[in-house]
Amino acid sequence: MSESNCCTRRPCDLKKTVILVGVDNSKESFYSLEWTVDHLLTPTLFNNQQDIPFKLILLHVKNFAGPGLSCELVEADHKRTASVVADKAMEFCRDRSISEYEIEVLEGDARNKLCEAVDKYHAHMLVVGSHGYGAFKRAILGSVSDYCAHHAHCSVLIVKKPKNRQNRH
Structure with missing residues (x-):
């Protein structure tokens, strides 16, 4: 029996796993980015940045203003928010020594745009x-x-950010 070539590949020859993280201007989304970096991308787990087997893509979706609401003020606010989110994400990655990442800003419904980005980037x-939110707020x-x-073509x-637990050791 001959040995397969796949067993002799170096890590840099393997295609990187694509992780897409949805970010907005909320504490919850930046906690999810922090959790992802701390649990999956921590450079200290690897010899150097090139050894990290992941490609990180950060996606911010600007809300679509809707018909009749797309005035200059609303659009300017969406652009400002997108810029703040992108700056915070870049600063976070820089502070955590993550150099291999992309940031994309899209406009539309976040649910659909995130699922479309999964397909576009072949995210794993x-x-x-x-x-x-409780059941009522989620329904509304x-x-x-x-x-x-339910709709993304990947895992x-x-x-979920844990609630502060006092008196727990």
Whole structure:
């Protein structure tokens, strides 16, 4: 029996796993980014940045203003928010020594755009934060994480920020 070539490949020859993280201007989304970096991408787990077997893509989706609402002020606010989110994400990655990442800003419904980005980037995992809304708020507002969990063509990790637990050791 001959040995397969796949067993002799070096890590740099392997295609990197694509992890897409949805970010907005909420504490929950940045907690999900922090969790992803701390648990999956920590450079200290690898010899150097090139050894990290993941490609990180950060996606921010600007809300679509809708018919009749697309005035200059609303559009300017969306652009400002997108710029703030992108700057915070870049600063976070820089502070954590993550140099291999991309940031993309899209416009539209976050649920659909995240699922479309999964297909576009051939993502292996989509990470989204959870706002922790109750059933009533989810029914009224809709849940991006729930929609993605049912419609994205990859594994979906929903990161929920733990509530502060006092008197626990």
